[in-house]
Amino acid sequence: MSKNALPLVISAPEPRTLELIFTPPQLARFRKKYRIVETTPEMVAGLPSDILAEARYIVGQPPISSETLETLKVLRCIFNVETNLVNNMPYDTLFQRGIHVVTTGLVFAEPVAELGLAMALNLARDIVDADLAFRQGKELWGGDGNATARLLSGAEVGIIGFGDLGRALNRLLTGFRTRTRVFDPWLPPSILIDNGVEPASLDKV
Structure with a gap:
């Protein structure tokens, strides 16, 4: 399978890092099975439209406006790695679309x-x-x-x-x-x- 055919993950886990979240073997497995676009929380909304349209998962808790959410056509799950569910995304709309928000609580x-x-x-x-x-x-x-x-x-x-x-x-x-x-x-x-x-x-x- 080519790299571009892998499920796309937007990684913006600040204040944590992927190296902190995963053990080295699990991180290697993660990178092998997914196409990962690494960015900062503030830059998620400004990613190219094709990246947002293909994103299947988000690792982190970046601010997501209703407008940005509309461009995330195939988003399935947001992995909040900070645990506190801050009011920076339209949770009602996420749930209506069947998009899961999970935490590491x-x-x-x-x-x-x-x-x-x-x-x-x-x-x-x-x-x-x-x-x-x-x-x-x-x-x-x-x-x-x-x-x-x-x-x-x-x-x-x-x-x-x-x-x-x-x-x-x-x-x-x-x-x-x-x-x-x-x-x-x-x-x-x-x-x-x-x-x-x-x-x-x-x-x-």
């Missing part, structure tokens, strides 16, 4: 959930401030050093949103036997209950 969920748990433990036990006081020779001991401390174990916890990150955090919290309430207006209560959390209003959370 699941990749980041567990690392970010662990970071969130670490921050929660720090707030509950005042770890950073206690360490700083110790280094300055101002540490407090016994009850004085734990006057504002609280246990995460058995605590009441609220989570706003129960997507990839919320679910990953909930899995980490199971070891702490927390009572976890979740507000997510997009999910039915049955899904929350199946995941061992209590559906709740935003005010309650």
Whole structure:
């Protein structure tokens, strides 16, 4: 198969790079199976019309106006590699045309959930401030050093949103036997209950 016969991919993954996204073997496979046009997010709309008309996939989250989308005649999927779905493209029109917008949220969920748990433990036990006081020779001991401390174990916890990150955090919290309430207006209560959390209003959370 000639290079021009391969499915065309517009690659504009800033702030990431293809080398960061793919392992070397997978990147080599990607380059072998697709015709890749590399550019910056700001330059996507200005690509030649024949490139836009042939583009099957976009890697990245470049700004796409309704006018630009009209020229993307055979676009099937946008691979958002930054995860945050910024309001820079007409999502309603994309969905109406059956064009998928997928993210890498699941990749980041567990690392970010662990970071969130670490921050929660720090707030509950005042770890950073206690360490700083110790280094300055101002540490407090016994009850004085734990006057504002609280246990995460058995605590009441609220989570706003129960997507990839919320679910990953909930899995980490199971070891702490927390009572976890979740507000997510997009999910039915049955899904929350199946995941061992209590559906709740935003005010309650």
